[in-house]
Amino acid sequence: MIRFLAVLSVAAIMPLAAAAEPCPGNPDALGTERTITVDAATTPRVGHKEFPVSLPLNDKELVLTFDDGPWPATTTRILNALKHECVRATFFLIGRSAAEFPALARRELAEGHTVGHHTHSHPLLNSLPLAAAEAQIDRGIEEDEFALYGLRRSQPTTPFFRFPGFASSPALLERLAQRNIVVFGADVWASDWLPMTPDQELALILRRVEKVNHGIVLLHDTKARTAAMLPAFLRALKTRGYRIVQAVPANGIRLLH
Numbered sequence: 079m080i081r082f083l084a085v086l087s088v089a090a091i092m093p094l095a096a097a098a099e100p101c102p103g104n105p106d107a108l109g110t111e112r113t114i115t116v117d118a119a120t121t122p123r124v125g126h127k128e129f130p131v132s133l134p135l136n137d138k139e140l141v142l143t144f145d146d147g148p149w150p151a152t153t154t155r156i157l158n159a160l161k162h163e164c165v166r167a168t169f170f171l172i173g174r175s176a177a178e179f180p181a182l183a184r185r186e187l188a189e190g191h192t193v194g195h196h197t198h199s200h201p202l203l204n205s206l207p208l209a210a211a212e213a214q215i216d217r218g219i220e221e222d223e224f225a226l227y228g229l230r231r232s233q234p235t236t237p238f239f240r241f242p243g244f245a246s247s248p249a250l251l252e253r254l255a256q257r258n259i260v261v262f263g264a265d266v267w268a269s270d271w272l273p274m275t276p277d278q279e280l281a282l283i284l285r286r287v288e289k290v291n292h293g294i295v296l297l298h299d300t301k302a303r304t305a306a307m308l309p310a311f312l313r314a315l316k317t318r319g320y321r322i323v324q325a326v327p328a329n330g331i332r333l334l335h
């Protein structure tokens with residue numbers, strides 16, 4: 079416990095001092111520059127695609143996020159690419175996939191990534207009655223929590239949520255805010271749900287990242303084209319001087335694992 083508190087206090091007084099740690103086997107790695115604490119009390123909704131505010135990132139700082147996994151064929155490749163570059167990202171899990179592939183969800187956690195929630199089965203929640211939409215959110219969180227921590231609970235360890243298809247509603251946003259769950263939108267995406275080659279996706283996302291300069295990047299770890307282009311994307315970010323920031327919850331629970 080003392081060690082845990084020490085970690086917290088150091089993190090609290092030196093949020094910008096955390097130079098990227100050495101990356102085993104890859105001295106030129108992109109790395110993870112720092113963490114940013116995201117708290118529903120101050121930023122309940124982030125991402126300019128949907129909301130008026132985003133994370134307070136500096137010049138050329140990016141938060142990488144991956145939706146819709148875990149999915150063995152592609153999430154494994156995504157995790158390997160992130161590990162090679164010592165980059166820590168945020169994954170938004172689909173509960174039924176987490177229930178089916180719990181070892182892969184736990185690998186995300188074990189490799190230091192942030193793991194948030196993305197419903198049980200990915201419906202557009204604004205097309206459901208409120209109670210059914212909330213049940214989708216809760217069931218997804220319960221499945222994720224059980225896969226990750228062995229506890230079936232609807233209050234999430236990491237209170238980060240993303241709406242499938244960004245299909246939120248005012249009532250659901252209010253309910254999530256009451257539960258202190260941060261809703262993640264995005265500032266830039268690769269449109270990786272559309273048919274294109276990995277090279278086309280790489281060119282598109284780099285062009286869009288250059289345009290926004292900094293922000294939350296949305297990708298899908300279920301997409302083969304994204305898994306294929308990710309190593310080159312991370313290399314290009316390094317070459318172009320971008321820095322990776324990991325979003326972490328305010329309560330520090332992640333540090334216990």
Ligand SMILES: [Zn+2]
Nearest residue numbers: 145146242243
């Ligand atoms: Zn999704």
